[in-house]
Amino acid sequence: MKIAILGTGAGARCHATALAGLGHDVTVGTRDPGATLARTEPDMMGTPPFAGFLADHPGLALATFADAAAAGEVVVNGIDGANAVAALTALPGPALAGKTLIDYAVPYVYQQEGDAEHPWPTPWGVMPRLATLDTDSLAEQIQRALPATKVVKAFVTQEQQTVVAPNTVGSGDHTMFVAGDHPDAKETATALLRAYGWRDILDLGSLHAARGMEMYAHFHMAVNLALGGRPFGVKIVR
Amino acid sequence: MKIAILGTGAGARCHATALAGLGHDVTVGTRDPGATLARTEPDMMGTPPFAGFLADHPGLALATFADAAAAGEVVVNGIDGANAVAALTALPGPALAGKTLIDYAVPYVYQQEGDAEHPWPTPWGVMPRLATLDTDSLAEQIQRALPATKVVKAFVTQEQQTVVAPNTVGSGDHTMFVAGDHPDAKETATALLRAYGWRDILDLGSLHAARGMEMYAHFHMAVNLALGGRPFGVKIVR
Numbered sequence: 372m373k374i375a376i377l378g379t380g381a382g383a384r385c386h387a388t389a390l391a392g393l394g395h396d397v398t399v400g401t402r403d404p405g406a407t408l409a410r411t412e413p414d415m416m417g418t419p420p421f422a423g424f425l426a427d428h429p430g431l432a433l434a435t436f437a438d439a440a441a442a443g444e445v446v447v448n449g450i451d452g453a454n455a456v457a458a459l460t461a462l463p464g465p466a467l468a469g470k471t472l473i474d475y476a477v478p479y480v481y482q483q484e485g486d487a488e489h490p491w492p493t494p495w496g497v498m499p500r501l502a503t504l505d506t507d508s509l510a511e512q513i514q515r516a517l518p519a520t521k522v523v524k525a526f527v528t529q530e531q532q533t534v535v536a537p538n539t540v541g542s543g544d545h546t547m548f549v550a551g552d553h554p555d556a557k558e559t560a561t562a563l564l565r566a567y568g569w570r571d572i573l574d575l576g577s578l579h580a581a582r583g584m585e586m587y588a589h590f591h592m593a594v595n596l597a598l599g600g601r602p603f604g605v606k607i608v609r
Numbered sequence: 610m611k612i613a614i615l616g617t618g619a620g621a622r623c624h625a626t627a628l629a630g631l632g633h634d635v636t637v638g639t640r641d642p643g644a645t646l647a648r649t650e651p652d653m654m655g656t657p658p659f660a661g662f663l664a665d666h667p668g669l670a671l672a673t674f675a676d677a678a679a680a681g682e683v684v685v686n687g688i689d690g691a692n693a694v695a696a697l698t699a700l701p702g703p704a705l706a707g708k709t710l711i712d713y714a715v716p717y718v719y720q721q722e723g724d725a726e727h728p729w730p731t732p733w734g735v736m737p738r739l740a741t742l743d744t745d746s747l748a749e750q751i752q753r754a755l756p757a758t759k760v761v762k763a764f765v766t767q768e769q770q771t772v773v774a775p776n777t778v779g780s781g782d783h784t785m786f787v788a789g790d791h792p793d794a795k796e797t798a799t800a801l802l803r804a805y806g807w808r809d810i811l812d813l814g815s816l817h818a819a820r821g822m823e824m825y826a827h828f829h830m831a832v833n834l835a836l837g838g839r840p841f842g843v844k845i846v847r
Contacts (some may be wrong), residue, residue, distance in 0.1 A: 385633040385738075392705065400685065425636040436706055441654070448818055450803060455639055472726065488744065488745070489743055489745050489817075491744075491820065492817075498820075500743050504742065505738050505739055505823075505827070506725055506726065506727060506729075506738050507726070507727050511727060512669050540847065541846035542846070544846065545844075552674050554718050558661040573832065573835055574835060575831045575832065575834075575835045576831070576834060576835055577613070579729035579730075579736070579831075580831035580834075580835075582729065582826035582827050582831075583738075583825075583828030583832075584828060584831070585820075586742075586825070586827050587824070587825060587828045587830065588821075589821035590819070590821030590822060590824065590825045590828070592821065593813045593817075593818035593820075593822070594786075595819040596813075596814060596818075597812060597813045597818075598845075598847055601847055603845050603846060603847040604785075604845075604847075605831050605843055605845060606681055606843070606844040607841050607842075607843060608779035608782065608783040608842040608843065609778065609779055609839055609840065609841040609842075
């Protein structure tokens with residue numbers, strides 16, 4: 372299948388590599404391909420420059436957000452939460468219309484010590500806050516902004532390294548979640564997850580559930596800190 | 610041990626019954642014991658009147674919040690989230706000073722259809738919002754209001770029916786979480802959880818983690834709805 376991955380961060384690279392490995396035709400989208408390839412320093416998350424990654428993965432194509440999205444039958448949104456709605460709504464309508472868009476972003480707002488009245492300190496700085504939560508979610512904002520697109524929230528409950536390789540965590544018996552208002556789009560996401568190796572995929576219903584999936588980020592981070600960064604998954608035991 | 614359970618709701622009754630069954634000396638606290646015993650209708654959550662419950666559990670005592678807390682060596686806070694800080698700070702200082710207070714409340718604010726711009730419909734009404742979240746938590750508010758008390762957040766990640774009986778869910782191999790700023794209080798909570806049957810108890814560190822534990826409520830509710838109310842637990846697979 373032709374799949375677009377929007378974003379060049381560490382999570383996007385996981386999906387690009389895994390999907391290409393599964394035989395899909397993957398195009399990675401970025402705001403400005405020239406600028407992305409010219410970068411020689413790690414990004415704000417410490418991810419190495421994209422040019423080296425692309426050189427190591429010659430099967431992948433790099434294009435603008437618009438060209439990548441237009442080329443994809445399915446689109447994975449790996450644009451950071453703070454920029455996702457603006458970047459997606461700036462694309463030409465046909466690039467996303469009628470397509471499944473799988474969104475795994477967390478709408479983080481990075482904070483400094485002085486920004487927060489009650490800062491939650493971590494080894495890497497103050498815990499980010501969420502720009503959207505509780506009575507709305509980033510995924511719902513994207514869906515409202517793109518009514519012709521079929522948004523599925525998925526992947527967001529764990530690190531993308533383990534989303535694409537669930538069997539590397541414990542026995543591999545843990546749970547992945549999908550939510551959205553379009554059953555056929557959730558089936559597309561579920562098929563992709565099965566190809567990654569997921570055996571327990573729980574449909575959480577309408578896209579309202581994205582509120583819980585995004586807000587789960589703080590819980591995930593607390594567990595991540597407690598385990599000292601050791602990879603983990605979450606199994607719904609029933 | 611002498612244990613106070615503050616609150617007479619369904620969750621509080623689970624702990625009162627289980628702890629009495631384990632041989633503890635349990636006092637249940639309520640705002641006005643006379644009013645609690647006089648009630649003949651189910652409460653807003655559909656829980657039957659307390660008088661009948663007490664008649665069925667003659668080992669339990671009922672007292673005011675202040676007298677129950679004063680009698681307890683350990684206190685379990687089952688007062689609803691909206692009222693917890695006010696009710697706890699109204700108690701005489703010595704009733705809670707130096708004691709472990711295990712808090713499992715979610716700071717829910719119940720909403721009507723018209724209150725919410727983007728209501729999340731459920732079979733029982735609009736999903737409540739959270740009064741405190743993201744950059745603070747109810748547990749931290751309680752800890753700041755009661756600096757001489759040792760607050761532990763626990764139990765909150767699942768229904769209290771299964772907190773007190775973890776082996777009734779799946780294989781019983783799922784995870785319970787504790788967070789707090791006082792290691793000895795977390796040990797007290799952990800010992801109580803082991804007596805309930807928990808084998809996997811993860812210490813999430815400082816009380817900041819209560820933010821994630823409380824915000825997990827929306828995720829829990831989404832899973833609960835997806836499973837049609839079937840009991841479940843969450844296992845951290847690592």
